[in-house]
Amino acid sequence: MKKYLQLSPFVFAFLLFCSSMEAIAQEKTEKKEKESNEVSKYDRANAEYLMIDAQKFYLLEDYERAIAFLEQSLEVDKNNHAAYFKLGEIYLIQRKYDKGLKSIKKAQEIKPDNKFYYILAAQLHKSQSNLQAAASEYELMLKNSTDYREYILDIADVYVGLGNYDRAIKMLELTEEKYNSPHKFTTQKKELLLQAGKKKEALDMLKKLTEDFPTNESYKLEYADLLASTGQKTEAADILKSTNTSTSSNFLLINLKLEEGDFEAAKPMISEIMTNKEADLSSKLELMTNLSAAGLDKISLSFLDQQQKTLYSIYPNDVEVIKTGEKVYSALAEKASPENKSAYESQVLTALNQLKDLNPSDYEVWNQLLTKAYNQKSWESLLTNSEDALSYFPNQGLFYYYYGNAQLYSSKGDKEEANSAFDQALKLARNDEALASKIRTKKLEFALEEGNVKEIEEYIPPKTTSGKVDDGAVQMFLRYLNANSDQEIIEGLNKSLDRLVKEYPSDSDLFHVKAKVLFQLGRFAEAKQLIENFLKQKSANITGGLLEVYGDNLYMLNQIDAAVEQWKKAKNTGNTSDKIDQKIADKKYY
DSSP states (O other): OHHHHTSOHHHHHHHHHHHHHHHHHHHHHHHHHHHHHSOOHHHHHHHHHHHHHHHHHHHTTOHHHHHHHHHHHHHHOTTOHHHHHHHHHHHHHTTOHHHHHHHHHHHHHHOTTOHHHHHHHHHHHHHTTOHHHHHHHHHHHHHHOOOOGGGHHHHHHHHHHHTOHHHHHHHHHHHHHHHTOTTTTHHHHHHHHHHTTOHHHHHHHHHHHHHHOTTOHHHHHHHHHHHHHTTOHHHHHHHHHTSOOOHHHHHHHHHHHHHTTOHHHHHHHHHHHHHOTTSOHHHHHHHHHHHHHSOTTTOOHHHHHHHHHHHHHHSTTOHHHHHHHHHHHHHHHHHSOHHHHHHHHHHHHHHHHHHHHHOTTOHHHHHHHHHHHOOHHHHHHHHHTHHHHHTTSSSHHHHHHHHHHHHHHSTTOOHHHHHHHHHHHHHHHTTOHHHHHHHHHHHHHHHHHHTOHHHHHHHSOOOOTTSSOOHHHHHHHHHHHHHOOOHHHHHHHHHHHHHHHHHOTTOHHHHHHHHHHHHHTTOHHHHHHHHHHHHHHOGGGOOHHHHHHHHHHHHHTTOHHHHHHHHHHHHHHOOOOTTHHHHHHHTSOO
16 A cells, blocks of 8 residues: 555556456456356256256166266256266266266265265275275265265275274264164174174173173173183073073073083973974074084983974974984984984985975985985885886986986896986986986996996086086095006096096095096106195195095105105094005005
């Protein structure tokens, strides 16, 4: 202002006039720019109509035309954040994730308080397996928007995926706060604390909850379960005894007593649960399965028989109860004395026949039934009454499979007829992968016996969805190798196995066979290398049989101590030959 005061009044007035005119001009320019950025109500309506057309083609899954209309809408109204969002949705469907992120970011810039824009951005990042970026989008949603409570569990899942359990727990707590439901996610928080290695914090949390809410049975059950899993079984039992008697607490108490070997204390609780019609059936069945798997010194077979009969009386036609009964009586038959064995085996057949009648097309039931039911005499009966028997089978392919077996194993059997039956069975098996695999194994067995190298290659099991070669085929290979030494046949088998080893890289049983073949061919170093490569990559899938043949090859390479070490490992793993003890004792291959 001092500079202006030094000027003449006329000059000062002129300069003041110029300043005013400049300000007015600037204001007009800003107003014009603002008006140019604004969209008229007519243009906005046009943009909305274009959006409607885009939505129509989106619903028709004509995404390219939908994109075209959305782009036209954005030409009319470049601030149409909904159009950017819809483009992001389409690009997600088309797996064009980078384009989708570019579009949704535009939407977020225009409308930063819309939660759905952050949710879509997170989904796009998750589709690219970028969980950290997805978490960042969720955090922006929490910061910029409201009413997002139903998505907080999704955020917790992302943090679990990142291994950030503390943040995941905070998300659960935030959900509880938003829902106004304290301790709603106690179980989930306990699991997250355990995953984070914070076992003490999990125990402390549950202990405090049981103290703060002494009438809440679920907290006591959670606390007792965690105590038991950490070896504090006495403390767990004390907690359970303080609860009101419930099915859940009884199940936990029973398991504790069984783990302690106190079967007599568990018996009355088991009987009470089995007769309780309100108790959870799946838990009853799980308990029966666990009981039947227990050792003879821990459980009374007659007591278990009594409990299964109780279940039959309460649930007479329940498929799962009958299936469990078949497992229970199969286990009892294995453990029973000779005078009781046949009675339990009869119960197995009764259960399988019930299952067959309830679902005649269940292949596995038929397979079990026929395998267990047909002894030498029954095979002959099947041959005699083959036409009548055919009507009882769920498919003719399965019938011809068992008819072929009957020809093989009965006193009236005919190998040529059996082979023809297996050919017919293979034609009728069609898409039944399990059945086709069993039939091919039989055909392969014939080919090996006859020394037919061409058919060996033809009937080597094809690749299946199970990730493993049929167990019957594996056992048949091993039986053949143990009984035969024809180098030409074994060499042919070796070439055929090369394909299988590539197709089933995780099947230790198959590698066992391949290593055994190389052993029979005297290629000990090659077998050793094959097994060692498998052990490095698939250590969780090792069988005793594979380790035993590893030791055999090491022995032949004069690595005696290493061979004995592998034989010992094989014995501990199980499923070895009956010569494993002799090999270990004498430090010699037999």
